[in-house]
Amino acid sequence: MKLLFWNLQGKKPLDEAAELIHEVDCDIAAFCECSDDFAADVQVQLNALYSKGYRHQETPGCNRIKVLVRDALNSISLLNQHKYFSLMLLKQGAQRLILAFVHMPSKLHSGEDELRSLCEKLTHQISAEEMANDVQDSLVIGDFNVNPFESPIISFSGLLATNSMDCVERDQWTRKGDTKRVFFNPMWSLYAQHLHQPGSHHYRRLTEDVIEWHFLDQVIIRASLISKFSLPDLRLVDSTTRFSFRKKSGKPFVSDHLPISCRLNLAGGI
Amino acid sequence: MYFDKTQFIESEAEFPEKVVGKFMESFSIATEGLAELRVSAMGASDRIIHMLGPFPFQFDLSLSSPYLAGYSYEVLYFGYDLSLYPVTYIVNGDIASSVGINTNPFLSGAKLVASSEQDFTKSLEEILSCAHFRATVGGLMKIARNRS
Numbered sequence: 001m002k003l004l005f006w007n008l009q010g011k012k013p014l015d016e017a018a019e020l021i022h023e024v025d026c027d028i029a030a031f032c033e034c035s036d037d038f039a040a041d042v043q044v045q046l047n048a049l050y051s052k053g054y055r056h057q058e059t060p061g062c063n064r065i066k067v068l069v070r071d072a073l074n075s076i077s078l079l080n081q082h083k084y085f086s087l088m089l090l091k092q093g094a095q096r097l098i099l100a101f102v103h104m105p106s107k108l109h110s111g112e113d114e115l116r117s118l119c120e121k122l123t124h125q126i127s128a129e130e131m132a133n134d135v136q137d138s139l140v141i142g143d144f145n146v147n148p149f150e151s152p153i154i155s156f157s158g159l160l161a162t163n164s165m166d167c168v169e170r171d172q173w174t175r176k177g178d179t180k181r182v183f184f185n186p187m188w189s190l191y192a193q194h195l196h197q198p199g200s201h202h203y204r205r206l207t208e209d210v211i212e213w214h215f216l217d218q219v220i221i222r223a224s225l226i227s228k229f230s231l232p233d234l235r236l237v238d239s240t241t242r243f244s245f246r247k248k249s250g251k252p253f254v255s256d257h258l259p260i261s262c263r264l265n266l267a268g269g270i
Numbered sequence: 271m272y273f274d275k276t277q278f279i280e281s282e283a284e285f286p287e288k289v290v291g292k293f294m295e296s297f298s299i300a301t302e303g304l305a306e307l308r309v310s311a312m313g314a315s316d317r318i319i320h321m322l323g324p325f326p327f328q329f330d331l332s333l334s335s336p337y338l339a340g341y342s343y344e345v346l347y348f349g350y351d352l353s354l355y356p357v358t359y360i361v362n363g364d365i366a367s368s369v370g371i372n373t374n375p376f377l378s379g380a381k382l383v384a385s386s387e388q389d390f391t392k393s394l395e396e397i398l399s400c401a402h403f404r405a406t407v408g409g410l411m412k413i414a415r416n417r418s
Contacts, residue, residue, distance in 0.1 A: 060409030061333070061343035063364070078413070079340040083364045083378060089340055105375070114375040121378060124319045133340065 001073075001092075001264045002026040002233070005217060007103070007143045007201075007257035008034045016254055018045035019240040021068070022052060024261050029054070029068045032103035032143055033255075039066035062086040064103040065142065079129050085122050085142070087129055095266045096135045097225075100126055102142035104152075107205075116151050119144075119158040127181065137228075139264065140183070141219045143257065147199075148187045148215055161185040161220045171223035183220040186234050186262075190215065193235075200236055200258040202251045217260045225264065233263035283387050286350055286357040287329050292391075293398060304414040305407050307398075308334050312347065321377060323358055325349030333407065337414040343406060346379075346397065356385045361397060368402035 004026040006017070010033045021029045021042070031039065039056050046052045046068075053071035061081030067088075069076055076099075079087035085102040102122065104115055126138050144153060152158040156175045161183035171181050191198045199213030221229055237259040238246050247253045287309050294307045312320070312328040322328055328349035332342045348359035359382055363373045366380035373380045384390035397403065 058409050058413055060406045060413065061364075077340055078338055079342070081341070081343045083362070110375050117376050118378060121319055124315065129340070 001028070001090075001266050002261060003099075003139070003141055003219070003264075004029040004237075004259060004261045005031075005101070005141045005143070005219075006259035007032050007217060007255060008038070009255040009257065010034075011255055012038050012041075013243075013254050014038070014041055014045055016240070016243045016245070017042045018049060019242060020237060020259055021046060021054070022050040023240045024237065024259075026261060027070045027073050028099070030101045030141065031066045031068075032064055034066045036066065039068060043068060057088070059086040059101075062101075065101045067101060079133075080125050082121070082125070084118055085125070087125065089129070089133055089135070092266055096133065096137070097264075097266070098126060098129055098133070098135050098138040100138065100140040100142075102140060102144060104143065104145040106145050110145075112146070112151055115144075115146055116155060116158045119152040123159050123180065130181075136224045137222055138183075139219065139221045139225060141260075141262070143217050145216050147211070148185050148218060153185065153218075153220075156180065159183055159220065163188040165226060167223040168226050182223060184223050184226055185218065185220045186229060186231055187215050187218045187220075189231055190234065190236065197250045200252070200260055201256060203256075217257055219260065219262045228265050230263040230265060233261070235262075236260055281354055283354045285354060286348055286387075286390060289387055289390055290329075290331055290348075290394065293394060297398070301407060301411055304335060304337065304411040304418065306334050306336060307345070308332050308342075312349075320347050320360060322347050322349045322360055322381075325351055325358065327351070333410065335410055335414040337417040338410070341410070343410075345403070355387060355390070356383045357390050358383050359390075359393075364402045364406075365397055365400055368400040369396055 004024050008031050043054050046054050054068040057067040057069045059081050065086050075091040077089050079089055084104050088099045090097045146152045153161045160180050167182045167184050172179050197213050199215050200217040201214045204212045245254050252258050290309050297307050309329050309331055317328055330347045331345045334342050346359050346361045348357050350357045360377050360379045363379045366373045371380040384393055
């Protein structure tokens, strides 16, 4: 199963988005900073130009994220919907997976502690849904608006997303009597692939720090999914046949974020 | 000291969860049974996460649908102590914004206090009739009808 996420920055690159979905050949495409009308237009374009059937999976209660699902993938149901995240349950044969699509608030409007608090709510909700639905495997994809090394992502009171695959052997951490399951963050592997411009988004915060490239768009997974997650297929999408998503300088073009895609090898062939 | 029956008067105020409950039946009828409002007692971990306060009685009010088994959308959390009122509640951020109330980003919503049953009822009427809530219910009804 292939997933795609792209923060569109409020723009409407219809041809680019349709070609991107077609070429990535994703089963699920999620956009943020995107209108319902645009998502519907992409759906029509995919059908008209590429004869590909996708439907708009509406997420009542979560307006910040728009999700297109391949028609053949008919076993998705809605779980908790929140201003900043949308949770869904995917069933495919014996495989049951929780998918979380996120678009956290910008650091321009929220402090790191506020983002950490939101990440804590997200973790809590995912754990509750895992328990309610008897699911072990969860994947979170979206614009977290923080880097993989920042507190909301790595802290115990945040998402608890580690950079160590050793979490396969120990996927629970206990601190002060509270036990949580960790996430694995495969985004760290992309730092090695993008040595000069490590990030999906370029932003120079003149007063805060000297970091210019940010991996705000991320995928994190439960340790139980590591064996099914294809690391080589985790990538920033720089271009399609007709369109480049970077300027000559390497900075994102079309939107100020680059699209990100990943693949899970699930039983049943999706 | 001697106690007699005139010293203690049982509260006549309605439990806040029953005040909320008064809206639930007509809501279900208004949405043709496609959407429901649900009140649930909050567990220990929910209480920590949602930071309502040290109230012994805490509940959440969420939107759900009998046709979408796992769907939920938190409308508000509320809590109170033995005096029943005031009731303290945190309203969903989008709904609070729609009503015109400033939100606290730490809470993902707006924390409010209703001093009486009447105040709580009035506030609930405002919350459950705001544009954002109505749009969310409308979207849910559309999906639920497709599944019914």
